Amino acid sequence: MAAIRNARERARSALVEEIKAEAFRQLSAHGSAGLTIRAIARELGMVPSALYRYFPSREQLLTAMIIDSYTALADHLDAAAATQETHRNRWLAVCRGVREWAFDRPHQYALLYGTTVPGYQAPQDTIAPAARIPALLLGIACDAWRAGQLTQPAEEPWSDEVAANAATLARATGLLDVPPSLLMRAVSAYTQLFGAVSMELFGHLDGAFDDDAVFFDHSITLLADLVGFRTS
Amino acid sequence: MAAIRNARERARSALVEEIKAEAFRQLSAHGSAGLTIRAIARELGMVPSALYRYFPSREQLLTAMIIDSYTALADHLDAAAATQETHRNRWLAVCRGVREWAFDRPHQYALLYGTTVPGYQAPQDTIAPAARIPALLLGIACDAWRAGQLTQPAEEPWSDEVAANAATLARATGLLDVPPSLLMRAVSAYTQLFGAVSMELFGHLDGAFDDDAVFFDHSITLLADLVGFRTS
DNA sequence: TCACAACGAGAACACCGTTCTTGACGATCT
DNA sequence: AGATCGTCAAGAACGGTGTTCTCGTTGTGA
Numbered sequence: 404m405a406a407i408r409n410a411r412e413r414a415r416s417a418l419v420e421e422i423k424a425e426a427f428r429q430l431s432a433h434g435s436a437g438l439t440i441r442a443i444a445r446e447l448g449m450v451p452s453a454l455y456r457y458f459p460s461r462e463q464l465l466t467a468m469i470i471d472s473y474t475a476l477a478d479h480l481d482a483a484a485a486t487q488e489t490h491r492n493r494w495l496a497v498c499r500g501v502r503e504w505a506f507d508r509p510h511q512y513a514l515l516y517g518t519t520v521p522g523y524q525a526p527q528d529t530i531a532p533a534a535r536i537p538a539l540l541l542g543i544a545c546d547a548w549r550a551g552q553l554t555q556p557a558e559e560p561w562s563d564e565v566a567a568n569a570a571t572l573a574r575a576t577g578l579l580d581v582p583p584s585l586l587m588r589a590v591s592a593y594t595q596l597f598g599a600v601s602m603e604l605f606g607h608l609d610g611a612f613d614d615d616a617v618f619f620d621h622s623i624t625l626l627a628d629l630v631g632f633r634t635s
Numbered sequence: 636m637a638a639i640r641n642a643r644e645r646a647r648s649a650l651v652e653e654i655k656a657e658a659f660r661q662l663s664a665h666g667s668a669g670l671t672i673r674a675i676a677r678e679l680g681m682v683p684s685a686l687y688r689y690f691p692s693r694e695q696l697l698t699a700m701i702i703d704s705y706t707a708l709a710d711h712l713d714a715a716a717a718t719q720e721t722h723r724n725r726w727l728a729v730c731r732g733v734r735e736w737a738f739d740r741p742h743q744y745a746l747l748y749g750t751t752v753p754g755y756q757a758p759q760d761t762i763a764p765a766a767r768i769p770a771l772l773l774g775i776a777c778d779a780w781r782a783g784q785l786t787q788p789a790e791e792p793w794s795d796e797v798a799a800n801a802a803t804l805a806r807a808t809g810l811l812d813v814p815p816s817l818l819m820r821a822v823s824a825y826t827q828l829f830g831a832v833s834m835e836l837f838g839h840l841d842g843a844f845d846d847d848a849v850f851f852d853h854s855i856t857l858l859a860d861l862v863g864f865r866t867s
Numbered sequence: 868t869c870a871c872a873a874c875g876a877g878a879a880c881a882c883c884g885t886t887c888t889t890g891a892c893g894a895t896c897t
Numbered sequence: 898a899g900a901t902c903g904t905c906a907a908g909a910a911c912g913g914t915g916t917t918c919t920c921g922t923t924g925t926g927a
Contacts, residue, residue, distance in 0.1 A: 410893090410894095411893070411894075411904075411905095415904090415905095435750075439882090439883065439884085440883080440884060440885085441882080441883065441884080449906070449907090450906065450907050450908070451883095451884080451885085452885080452886080452887090452906080452907075452908080452909095453905075453906050453907070455884095455885075455886085456904080456905065456906080460884080460885080461883095461884065461885090513750040516833075516837070516839070517749050517750030517837075518667075518745040518749025518750045518837065519749075519837045519838060530841075533839070560866075564846070564849050565849055565852075565853050567845065567849075568844045568845055568846060568849045568850055568853075571843075571844055571845045572843055572844060572850075575842055575843050575844075576843075587850070587853055587854075587857075588857065590840075590843065590850065590854075591827065591831070591853075591854040591857055591858070593834075594827060594830040594831040594834045594840075594854065595823065595826060595827035595830050595831075595858075596830070597830050597833075597834060597839070598826040598827050598828070598829050598830015598831065598833065598834070599823070599826040599827075599830065601748075601829075601830065601833060602825075602826045602829060602830070605748070605749075605750065605751045606751060607748070607765070607829070608822075608826075609762070610807055611803075611804055611807050611808075611822065612800045612803055612804060612807075613799065613800055613803045614796070614800060617796050617797055617799075617800045618800055618804075618819070618822065620797075621797050621800075621819055621823075622819075622822075622823040622826065625819075625820065625823055625861065626823070626827075629857065629861060641924090641925075641926095642924080642925095643873075643874090643924065643925070647873090647874095671913090671914070671915085672914080672915065672916085673913080673914065673915080681875070681876090682875065682876050682877070683914095683915080683916085684875080684876075684877080684878095684916080684917080684918085685874080685875050685876075687915095687916075687917085688873075688874060688875080692915080692916080693914095693915065693916090
């Protein structure tokens with residue numbers, strides 16, 4: 404960020420932050436459907452049209468909130484990973500961190516990982532912050548492999564098709580020094596992680612367990628084993 | 636269903652079906668945000684208030700659509716399972732059926748498995764049709780076990796907490812004759828399945844693979860192994 | 868045949884996102 | 898210092914939304 408030039412710009416960016424803060428308040432209180440330009444303006448003592456000086460549309464405000472949220476989640480996960488020594492425990496801490504973060508702010512999680520497709524558009528600005536999360540997980544798995552802390556995956560039937568896709572994945576992530584099969588397993592675990600959190604949060608596990616957290620923990624353990632993390 | 640009594644009731648239920656059909660048309664064309672009472676009425680040549688004779692609110696119309704959709708998906712999956720002989724192939728066919736169904740009608744899938752609600756409410760009427768899908772998956776896994784077609788799961792560290800939750804799961808599903816660890820694994824696979832479909836559909840896998848279908852197939856194979864399905 | 872319930876139409880209410888115009892204010896240049 | 902110009906908040910307005918209510922009409926069951 405460039406240094407703040409003058410009072411006007413300072414006031415402007417302060418107001419942008421205030422608007423987002425109020426928007427997050429509305430989001431957590433009433434969900435994204437209740438997040439309304441007019442309500443934000445009302446709460447801030449402005450007139451609705453005034454907000455258009457700062458965000459060209461409701462959708463762009465949501466985009467800004469999505470970017471901030473991805474960043475907040477990624478920071479939260481970085482911090483969770485930093486608390487653990489072993490690779491396996493770092494991986495598990497990140498998984499638990501996702502669930503924790505999601506349940507503390509369900510509407511914000513839903514903004515990121517809930518329905519995002521009216522014909523689908525992921526604004527270019529959101530993809531970089533969003534990519535931090537899978538990158539963190541894959542990074543931990545790769546670090547473990549490099550440190551010799553992963554059990555060798557059993558040889559598996561490995562068709563040319565799968566091999567080609569695994570190679571593309573390696574290229575897309577820039578992780579070319581590890582076995583592609585590891586990357587595939589890690590991405591599978593990544594989808595399982597968010598599947599488990601979303602299914603629980605959105606009520607698809609209601610009534611199945613006494614304590615969903617225990618199932619979640621068991622579930623990420625199974626997947627950590629699948630990726631190959633050694634029990635320390 | 637009771638027999639249709641008179642012309643009025645026949646007209647009524649026909650109109651209910653027409654409204655839902657038009658609503659599904661709007662849903663697939665413009666997404667759930669573009670699904671509007673007024674647009675449906677317009678298309679049907681009625682006035683908006685007239686629809687309130689048939690559905691007391693937009694939300695209740697959506698609820699009816701959700702129930703129909705769960706039923707359609709479950710029927711689709713039943714049919715997919717019926718095409719296969721071995722337990723493993725039936726399981727895999729169901730997994731592929733979910734993805735297939737979802738990508739044929741993304742908005743309808745999002746209605747079921749995307750963000751469900753501000754503050755959450757799953758109307759009681761939706762839970763029975765929704766439960767058919769996990770029941771189908773768990774049923775296949777249990778059939779395989781009863782038929783001796785599952786490899787024994789390796790002994791795993793099995794805390795009292797996990798055991799208690801597994802027991803609750805067995806009770807909730809009524810599947811008391813199979814190892815609880817199998818049920819836990821099957822539910823894990825269930826969350827992974829919908830995680831993989833949702834992540835792909837909602838754009839969280841964009842750019843990772845040349846062909847997402849290949850990754851998906853590989854992924855469900857990994858999880859089928861985890862559940863214990865023998866490669867035939 | 869009559870009374871009642873169900874029905875469609877229409878107007879109205881309170882919201883929503885967004886646009887446009889108007890007037891004031893602050894920063895900048897001469 | 899004064900004129901100028903861009904930025905800003907306000908207000909009114911437009912077209913859209915879900916929903917409610919009233920009012921004739923019309924089919925149905927007694």
